[in-house]
Amino acid sequence: MLEVRDLQAGYGEVAVLRGVDLDVAKGEIVALLGANGAGKSTLNNTLSGLCRPMAGQIRFLGEDIAGAGSDRIVSAGLIQVPEGRRVFPNLSVKENLELGSYRRGRASRNANLERIYGVFPRLKERIDQFAGTLSGGEQQMLAIGRGLMAEPELLILDEPSLGLSPLLVEEMFSLIQKLNRDGLSILLVEQNVVQSLAIAHRAFVLEHGVIALSGAAADLLNDPGLKASYLGI
Amino acid sequence: MLELSILLPAILNGLTTGAIYALIALGLTLIYGVLHIINFAHGSLLMLALYGVFFLHNLFGIDPYLALPVAAIALFGIGYGLQRFVIGHASHGKDENILLVTLGLSVVIENLALYLWRSDTRTIETPYSFEVLDFGVAFIPVPKVVAFVGALLVAGLLWLLMTRTDLGRAIRALARERQGAKLVGINVEHIFAMSFGIGCACLGIAACLLLPSFYVSPQVGHAFVLVAFTVVVLGGMGSFVGALLGGLIIGVTESLGGLFLGESLGQLGIFLIFIIVLLFRPTGLLGQRT
Numbered sequence: 001m002l003e004v005r006d007l008q009a010g011y012g013e014v015a016v017l018r019g020v021d022l023d024v025a026k027g028e029i030v031a032l033l034g035a036n037g038a039g040k041s042t043l044n045n046t047l048s049g050l051c052r053p054m055a056g057q058i059r060f061l062g063e064d065i066a067g068a069g070s071d072r073i074v075s076a077g078l079i080q081v082p083e084g085r086r087v088f089p090n091l092s093v094k095e096n097l098e099l100g101s102y103r104r105g106r107a108s109r110n111a112n113l114e115r116i117y118g119v120f121p122r123l124k125e126r127i128d129q130f131a132g133t134l135s136g137g138e139q140q141m142l143a144i145g146r147g148l149m150a151e152p153e154l155l156i157l158d159e160p161s162l163g164l165s166p167l168l169v170e171e172m173f174s175l176i177q178k179l180n181r182d183g184l185s186i187l188l189v190e191q192n193v194v195q196s197l198a199i200a201h202r203a204f205v206l207e208h209g210v211i212a213l214s215g216a217a218a219d220l221l222n223d224p225g226l227k228a229s230y231l232g233i
Numbered sequence: 234m235l236e237l238s239i240l241l242p243a244i245l246n247g248l249t250t251g252a253i254y255a256l257i258a259l260g261l262t263l264i265y266g267v268l269h270i271i272n273f274a275h276g277s278l279l280m281l282a283l284y285g286v287f288f289l290h291n292l293f294g295i296d297p298y299l300a301l302p303v304a305a306i307a308l309f310g311i312g313y314g315l316q317r318f319v320i321g322h323a324s325h326g327k328d329e330n331i332l333l334v335t336l337g338l339s340v341v342i343e344n345l346a347l348y349l350w351r352s353d354t355r356t357i358e359t360p361y362s363f364e365v366l367d368f369g370v371a372f373i374p375v376p377k378v379v380a381f382v383g384a385l386l387v388a389g390l391l392w393l394l395m396t397r398t399d400l401g402r403a404i405r406a407l408a409r410e411r412q413g414a415k416l417v418g419i420n421v422e423h424i425f426a427m428s429f430g431i432g433c434a435c436l437g438i439a440a441c442l443l444l445p446s447f448y449v450s451p452q453v454g455h456a457f458v459l460v461a462f463t464v465v466v467l468g469g470m471g472s473f474v475g476a477l478l479g480g481l482i483i484g485v486t487e488s489l490g491g492l493f494l495g496e497s498l499g500q501l502g503i504f505l506i507f508i509i510v511l512l513f514r515p516t517g518l519l520g521q522r523t
Contacts, residue, residue: 050415074418086413088406095402102399103418146417 001026001185002047002078002154007056007066009046015054016042018209024154024187029180031196031217032189034206040189041083043206044158048080049073061153074103077153083162083189085143089132093123096131096142100149109149116145119175137168144175155179156187161195173199197221242371243492244485249377251484252384253439257457258464258476259388260435266471267408267428269328270320273335275461276454277342278433282308282440283449284350290357290444297359297441298379304437312433317426339454346451354450362445376446383442387435388477394431395473404428408471460487460500463507469520478518482506 002024010016016039024030034040045051047058049070058066060078088096097116101109117124120141126134131142140160147155157176161169169192177199180186190196197203197217205213205226213225220226257279264272286304289295295303315338324331364375395401407414407424415421447453464483468475483503491499510517 048416050412069420070415071418071420074416080416082412082416086410086416088410088413090409091402091406095406099399099402099406099417099419102403106399150417 001061002187003057003059004043004047005057005059007043007046007058008054009042009051009056010054011042011051016209017046019056020206020209020211022204022211022214024185026185027180027183028202029176029186029188029200031200031203032187032206033191033193033196033203035191038206039209040206041158044080044082044156044189047073047078047156071103074150077104077151078156079104079147079150079152079154080156081143081147081158081160083158085136085139087131087134087139087142087146089130091131092128093131093134093142094127096146097123097149100146101151103150105149105151108151112149112151116148119148120145136163137165140164140168140172148179152184154185154187156189158189159191160188161190161192169195193226194221238370239492240489242373243488245368245371245373246377247485247488248481249373249381249484250487251481252381253443253480254457254460254464254483255477255480256384256387256435256439256442258461258468258480259391259473260432260439261458261461262465262468262471262473262476263391263404263435264429264432265465267404268316268331268425270331270335270429272429272432273332273458274315274338274342275432275436276458277339277346278308278311278454279436279440279457280346280449280451280454281311281342282437283444283447283453284346285437286440286444287355287357287449290359297357297444301438301441304441305434306437308437308440309430309434311430313426313430315433316429317422320429321422321425343451343454350451352451354448356448357444359445374446376442380442380446383438385477387438388473391431391435392473400424400427404431460503463503465517467506467510467517469517472517472519475517475519 004020004022007017007020008015020043032040042051046053049068053066056066057064060076063076065073065076088099097113098109101112105112122138123141123145126138131139134142144160161172164172173195176186176188188196188200197220200217202215203217203220204211213220213223261272261275264270282304285307286297286300289300290297320331320334323334361375365372366375366378395405403414403419403424404427407419407421411421460483464476464479467483468479486502486506487499490502494501
C-alpha cells in the first residue's frame with residue numbers, strides 16, 4: 001500500500017535521505033530500524049508531508065503523495081503517531097481524541113471514541129483532564145488513540161517505546177501486535193531492535209540515509225550484518 | 234466620601250465601556266494566543282470598521298445594529314485575507330517581521346483614511362442615541378446598555394465556538410502544538426487565517442456597538458488599542474476569561490478615575506494598574522506561568 005522509491009529529502013541544502021526504497025503491504029507490521037541520526041524521523045516527516053522531498057516517489061494506495069500537504073496525506077489515511085507524542089497539552093483527553101478525527105473518520109467519531117476507551121481504559125478515567133498533566137505512558141496511549149481516531153489505512157508509529165518503563169514497553173509492543181491482528185497496517189519506527197523484530201513481519205535498516213539491510217524480520221534477527229549495521233561498526 | 238448615587242452610575246458606566254474594551258481585547262488576545270502576533274493593525278482595523286458602519290448608516294440608512302452581521306463578515310474577510318495573503322507571506326516565519334508588517338499595515342490604513350476622509354470627527358444620529366434606561370440607581374444611555382449586553386453575548390458565543398466546535402479545538406490545539414496539529418490534518422495556514430479573521434470580526438461587531446454612542450476619526454483606533462493592550466496584559470496574554478475580566482476592570486477604573494481626577498485624567502488609573510500588574514504579576518490575572 002505504501003511504496004517509496006529513491007526518496008531524497010533533508011533540510012536546506014543538506015540531504016539526510018539519499019535514495020530510500022521501502023514498501024509496506026496491507027496487513028503488515030514493517031519495522032524501520034536505525035540508530036539516532038540515521039534519518040528515521042526525516043523519512044517519517046517526509047511521508048507525513050511535514051518535510052518536502054527533494055526527489056523520488058511516494059505512492060500511497062496508488063496515489064502520488066510526494067510533496068503533498070499533511071492535511072491531504074491525513075485525508076488519504078496515512079497517519080503518524082509522532083515521536084514525543086505531540087499531544088495537545090492545553091486540551092482535554094477527550095478533545096485530543098476528537099481532534100484525531102478532525103479530517104478523517106468524523107462520521108463515526110462517537111463509535112471510535114468508545115472503541116478507544118475500550119483499548120485504553122486509562123484514558124476514559126482521565127477524560128476531562130488536560131493532556132499536559134498525563135504521565136508519559138498515558139500521553140503515548142493518547143497519541144496512539146488520537147491516531148486511531150482517524151481510522152488509519154496505515155499507521156506510522158515513531159518510537160512508541162521511547163521513555164517508557166520496561167513493563168510499559170512490553171505492553172506497548174503487545175498492543176501494537178493486537179492492533180495489527182485486528183487488521184491495521186503498521187510502519188513501526190524503532191531503536192528497540194529485538195522487540196521490534198519479534199513482532200514485525202519484515203524490516204528495513206536505515207543507515208546514513210540509505211537502506212543498508214532489509215528482509216523478513218525472522219531472518220534479520222539472525223543476521224550477523226544487522227548488529228554491525230545497526231551499531232554502525 | 235462620595236455618595237453612592239454618584240459612585241454607582243460611574244461604575245455602571247464603566248462596565249458598559251469595559252465590555253467594549255473586552256470585546257476588542259478578545260480579538261487581540263485570540264490573535265496573540267494562536268499566532269503569537271502582536272497585531273499593531275488592530276486599532277486601524279477597528280477604525281476601518283467604524284467608517285464602514287458610519288457610511289452604511291449615512292449613505293444607505295442602515296442602522297448600525299442591523300449592520301452587525303455585515304460588519305462582522307466583512308471584517309472577518311479582511312482579517313482572513315490579510316493573514317493568509319499578506320502577513321503570513323511577508324513574515325517568512327519570523328516574529329519581528331510580523332510585528333513590522335502589522336505596524337506598517339496600520340500606518341498605511343490610517344493615512345489612507347486621512348487622505349480619503351480627512352481628520353474630521355464624525356458621529357451618527359439614531360432615534361435611540363439619547364434614550365436612557367432607568368436602572369433605579371442610574372440612568373444609562375440605551376446604546377451603552379446594548380453595547381454591554383452585545384459584547385457579553387459575543388464573548389459567550391466566542392467561548393462556545395472555542396470549546397464546542399472542531400474549529401475552536403483546532404485553534405487552541407494549534408496555539409500550543411503546531412506539529413501535532415499538522416499530523417491530525419489541520420491546515421495551519423487556514424486556521425491561522427481563521428483566527429485572525431475571527432479576531433477582526435470582533436472589531437466589526439465592536440464598531441456596530443460603539444458608533445451610536447461614539448465617534449469616528451482616522452485616529453480613533455489609538456485610544457482603544459492602547460487600552461486593549463492593557464486589558465490583554467492585565468488579563469493574561471492569550472486568556473479569554475482574562476480579557477473579559479480585564480476589560481470590565483479597566484472600564485470601571487477609567488470611569489472612577491474620571492470621577493475622582495477629572496475627565497481628562499480618567500485614563501491615568503488604567504496605566505497605573507498596567508504598571509502595577511507588570512511589576513507584581515507580569516503574567517496577568519489569569520495568564521499561564523510557563
